[in-house]
Amino acid sequence: MKEQIINKIKDYNKIIIHRHVRPDPDALGSQGGLSEILKATFPDKSIYVVGEEEPSLTFMKQMDTISDDVFKGALVIICDTANQARISDERFSKGDYIIKIDHHPNEDQYGNLIWVDTDASSVSEMIYEFYLYGREHHGFKLTDKGAELLYTGIVGDTGRFLFPNATEKTMKFAGELRNYDFDLTAVYNEMYKVSLNLARLNGYVLSHFQYIEPGVGYIYLTQEVMEQFNTTASESSLLVNTFSNVEGLKTWVFFVEEPDQIRVRLRSKGPVVNTIAAKYNGGGHPMASGATVHTIKETEQIIQDLVSACTDSK
Known part of the structure; x- marks a missing residue:
């Protein structure tokens, strides 16, 4: 698969790299890291x-502004995006050939070439694994900035290596990336800094989340609450793990109200x-997912689904 992707990259003079909407560090890390390598x-x-x-x-990577005609005859590579509806910049379909690189379950098998590793x-x-193969067989190069982006993406999706998805290979790759010249302290400071408003909203979340047996936690953040703390929906969603260490908690959900929808973080x-x-x-992912609903009734259904999931898992 890596060889097939490299052959396609060699075939095209224009390459446009996408990722999912509302990007997290892995989305930007993989997108930006791949661009640095290429x-x-x-x-x-x-x-x-x-x-x-x-x-x-924006400390990670800022996006390019390109016109529609750039997509004509271009290779499009889409990183970290399970389904087409979540691809940021819908012009991806205007490209000549599409490659999907992802680690989510491959339920929406879009693209001409798919590399998925769950x-x-x-x-x-x-x-980074792709780079190592390319370095050995095709002389690929990785810049310090590229290493920083990939390291930041790994840190983000592993929760600073605390989640079970941080395997021996993950740790090995992270160790190799640390040999590049970038400021690790600055990366962590940027990733985990919070505004005063968000810190205060964090206190609100701890005071107002609900817990029900057999181990479900939830909170509904209204637009009024976010306006009270002067935070956006995207910023508020960053607090999804605020009460994750509560004893007995098995699953939890953040409902974040937006003007036209309710963002769901499971x-x-x-x-x-x-x-x-x-x-x-x-x-x-099985342990971390997102969804979108439009009614309070749907949020109540999700909570009941979580109760059933906890009950069934006993």
């Missing part, structure tokens, strides 16, 4: 990264939640 290895090619900006993560901690880990310590997310226009 720019260093193929300096004569035009490499672009596209998608909406996430203000809290055992990988992150797509950033996959991109997390678990055991019961599978991506099957629940799939029922509500979402998906993701």
Whole structure:
């Protein structure tokens, strides 16, 4: 698969790299890391990264602004995006050939060439593995900035190596990336800093989340609450693990109200939640998924689904 991807990269002079909407560190890390590798290895090619900006993560990578005609005759590579509906910048379909690189379950098999590894901690880990293969067989190069992006993506999706998806290979790759020249302290400071408003909202979440047996936690953040603390929906969603260490908690869900929808963030310590997310226009990993609903009744159904999942897992 890696060889097939490299052959396609060699075939095209224009390459446009996408990732999912509302990007997290792995989305930007894999997208940006791959762009750094390709720019260093193929300096004569035009490499672009596209998608909406996430203000809290602009320290990682800022996006390119390109016109529609750039997509004509271009190779499109989409990182860390399970389904087409979540691809940032819908112009991806205007490209000549599409490659999907992902670590989520491959339920939406879009693209002309698909590389999915559900055992990988992150797509950033996959991109580094891709680089190692390319270095050995095709002389690929990785810049310090590229290493920083990939390391940041791995840290983000493993929860600073605390989640079970951080395997021996993950740790090995992270150790190798640390040999590159970038400021690790600065990376962590940028990743985990919070505004005063968000810190205060964090206190609100701890005071107002609900817990029900057999181990389900939930909170519903209204637009009024977010306005009270002067935070956005994207910022508020970052607090999804605020009460994750509560004794007895097995699954939890964050409902974040937006003008036209309710954002759903599902997390678990055991019961599978991506099957629940799939029922509500979402998906993701077995222990960490997202979805979108539009009514309070649907949020109540999700809570009951989580109760059933906890009960069934006993």
